[in-house]
Amino acid sequence: MNRTFDRIMKVYYAVLAAIGVPVNLAAIVILSRGNCGLSTCTTYYLVSMSAADLMVVITEVILIQFQYFYYPLCFLNITPMCSIIDVLARVAADCSVWFTVTFTIDRFMAICCQKLKTKYCTKTTAVVVCSTTCSLLFLKNIPFYFVYEPGKIVDNVPWFCVIKPSIYIDPGWLAFDWLDTILTPILPFVLILFLNALTVRHILLASRVRKELKGQSKSGCLRDSELESRRRSVLLLFTISGSFILLWLAYVIFFIYYIFTGIEHSNYVLFWYIFGKVCWMLRTLNCCTNTFIYGVTQSQFRKQVKSAVKYPLTAIIRLINKDIILFLDSQMSICIRQLLHTTLD
Structure with a gap:
């Protein structure tokens, strides 16, 4: 059973990497153009x-999961290297989660706090918030570098990353582990659900008031232009937040089960072993969904994607047409010269 599930995970992570890298690169390029x-x-x-x-995708899937399935013995198994990769993977996952929170806060300010909107919802604020968040999360995860010890020493080179036994009993590390899990993803869960609930409440109240002021409470035939302009922003917010909550929910449930039962990893029954792996797979899947959400909810993004897909095709067609025209011109000139030569003779 474990071997069969390992084969499934091997294929799953290969597909995830094949999709995750290009779609996220495409999203970065298209969105950056503005x-x-x-x-x-x-x-x-x-x-x-x-x-x-x-x-x-790069750290968790390619450097960690691929290393386990495709190249189990390589330089990535050297203890300092795999410790650094673990820290980078944690920082990337934390940033992915907390950037979702900062985006939710930004949309909450834009929709519900009109007085703060002009001050908070600016590019300068976004740069400060994202850079500060990333820096703090990087500092928070540095202690994880010291969690591991070598599994074996070969020619004075430390190999493999094994968690130190003292980590499981040291009060300081246990408190730090609790803090780490509360920060990601329990606190983001609470913040996103709370802010989205306030956003929905504000939208419903504002919609009711505007309909009453415009005399639409009975007919409902006319469409409010301001509410319509907010619809796409709200749809984008709720789909991104909903996708994050759904894909991380199983992981949170698994963590709560692990905390309250106190079960050790070595004592997992097959069901909980597979459930834990599935939770991790769903959590990792979250890194590929946002680009598809942009495509579904934003018409302008779809147009940019279509233009990006068509561009190399049109460039190839233009190049081929140019070569054909040059070839025909050359053949035509040869025919004309031969005709003139024949006429003169």
Whole structure:
């Protein structure tokens, strides 16, 4: 059973990497051009989220999962190297989660706090928030570098990363582990659900008031232009937040089960072993969904994607047409010269 599930995971992570790298690169390039009809601050948050998702694919999938399935013995198994990769993977996952939170806060300010909107919803604020968040998360994860010890020493070279036994009993490390899990993803869960609930409440109240003021409470025939303009922004917010919550929910449930039962990893029954792996797979899948969400909810983004796909095809067609025209011109000139030569003779 474990071997069969390992084969499934091997194929799954290969497909995830094949999709995750190009779609996140495409999202970064297309959004950075600023032609998707989004505000500059929203665009910056989305670009930051795509960059963090791309780093998750590179570190968690390609450097960690691929190393386990495809190249189990290589330089990545050297203890300092795999310790650094673990820290980078944690930073990437944390940034992916917390950039979703900062984006949710930005949309909450834009929709519900009109007085703060002009001050908070700017590109400068987005740059400060994202850079500060990334820096703090990097500092938070540095202690994980010291969690591991070598599994064996070969020719004075430390190989493999084995968690130190003291980590499981040291009060300081246990408290730090709790803090780490609360920060990602329990606190983001609470913040996103709370802010989205306030956003929905504000939208419902504002919609009711505007309909009453416009005399639409009975007929409902006319469409409010301001509410319509907010619809795409709200749809983008809720789809991104909903996707994050759904894909991380199983992982949170698994963590709560692990904490309250106190079960050790070595004592997992087959069901909980597979469930834990599935939770990790769903969590990793979150790094590929946002680009597809942009395509579904944003018409301008779809147009940019179509243009990007058509561009190399049109360039090839133009090049072929140019070569054909040059060839025909050369053949025509040869025919004309031969005709003139024959006539003169």
